[in-house]
Amino acid sequence: xxxxxxxxxxxxxxxxxxxxxxxxxxxxxxxxxxxxxxxxxxxxxxxxxxxxxxxxxxxxxxxxxxxxxxxxxxxxxxxxxxxxxxxxxxxxxxxxxxxxxxxxxxxxxxxxxxxxxxxxxxxxxxxxxxxxxxxxxxxxxxxxxxxxxxxxxxxxxxxxxxx
Numbered sequence: 264x265x266x267x268x269x270x271x272x273x274x275x276x277x278x279x280x281x282x283x284x285x286x287x288x289x290x291x292x293x294x295x296x297x298x299x300x301x302x303x304x305x306x307x308x309x310x311x312x313x314x315x316x317x318x319x320x321x322x323x324x325x326x327x328x329x330x331x332x333x334x335x336x337x338x339x340x341x342x343x344x345x346x347x348x349x350x351x352x353x354x355x356x357x358x359x360x361x362x363x364x365x366x367x368x369x370x371x372x373x374x375x376x377x378x379x380x381x382x383x384x385x386x387x388x389x390x391x392x393x394x395x396x397x398x399x400x401x402x403x404x405x406x407x408x409x410x411x412x413x414x415x416x417x418x419x420x421x422x423x424x425x426x
Contacts, residue, residue, distance in 0.1 A: 287354025
């Protein structure tokens with residue numbers, strides 16, 4: 264069982280809105296850059312080749328080609344510096360790590376596109392919404408159980424002090 268303090272910290276720093284992308288997708292990651300007292304947004308566009316970690320430690324790696332050289336950048340999923348991730352193209356892959364793309368040259372670097380029908384896209388959105396509702400209900404149930412547990416503990420302490 265995890266300590267409740269971890270849950271408090273996790274909840275405080277967790278991203279409010281989940282980012283929706285998968286391995287193989289071509290994404291545009293918008294990053295907040297602070298230079299002195301100025302702040303600006305910069306885009307990094309490339310193919311998502313890896314995701315690792317869990318919770319606040321989750322990271323994702325994006326690879327792009329600049330001047331015939333590969334550039335990879337790893338971003339923390341829950342970082343406030345990552346403003347957003349926009350998917351421009353869905354890739355069809357059969358692996359969870361696409362490190363083999365590092366050795367590919369030319370057209371072999373491309374990832375096949377995954378075409379999704381409007382019906383399938385709508386069904387997936389409904390499934391994600393249902394999952395989000397189920398997770399929220401589960402969190403509410405857990406919080407209610409913890410509140411009941413805390414009140415029972417404080418009642419027991421009061422009863423023990425009265426005797």
